[in-house]
Amino acid sequence: MKNFNEPYVKEKEGKIFVDYNLANYEIVNYKIVNNIYQCQANVISEQRQSGCEISDDTSYIAPEKIQLMAQYKLPFKELFELYCLILDNEPQFTLTPDYRLELIVYRNPLVKEAYDKLGREEVRRMNHHQSNIKRKLIEISYKSNDYKIVELINATFSHQTAIPAKKVKEELQKIYNQLGMENRKAKATDLEN
Secondary structure (H helix, E strand, O other), X not given: OOOOOOOOEEXXXXXXXXXXXXXXXXXXXXXXXXXXXXXXXXXXXXXXXXXXXXXXXXXXXXXXXXXXXXXXXXXXXXXXXXXXXXHHOOOOOOOOOOHHHHHHHHHOOHHHHHHHHOOHHHHHHOOOOHHHHHHHHHHHOOOOHHHHHHHXXXXXXXXXXXXXXXXXXXXXXXXXXXXXXXXXXXXXXXXXX
């Protein structure tokens, strides 16, 4: 009995007996892994037997707003608020991702990133202004300050256009302040570095 290693067969007072609870537990685990969760039809059947309500996505007709979204470019604010509304009404458990959310993210990936990283209240506080949202996302990223400065400069200044040195210094100082580098004084020559 020293080398005997079966979890549901036990030895007590010189007698061997089967722990039926542990044996049944192993049987249930086997059925779950190899039978119930083997295909989607089995999962749906088990959920219906448990009293869950299962909907059929094949008969679903998208609301007019979603259909329009697929055809026309919608403003960021409308996409973001629709994204929030869908998430508020999303079921607790689903086997497939909501195609409406995927469509919104396809149309404008900034919607999901802003929702996930900033939250709906912060985006609303920023009046859904995309450039401010992008700047905030750069600011809170885990990149080094030097890399953040480069990204913020690219987002702030137009390319291939002459910009007065005074404006460069002002905008660069705003970037330094935004990143918490108030002690650093901006110079127009900083862009050369």
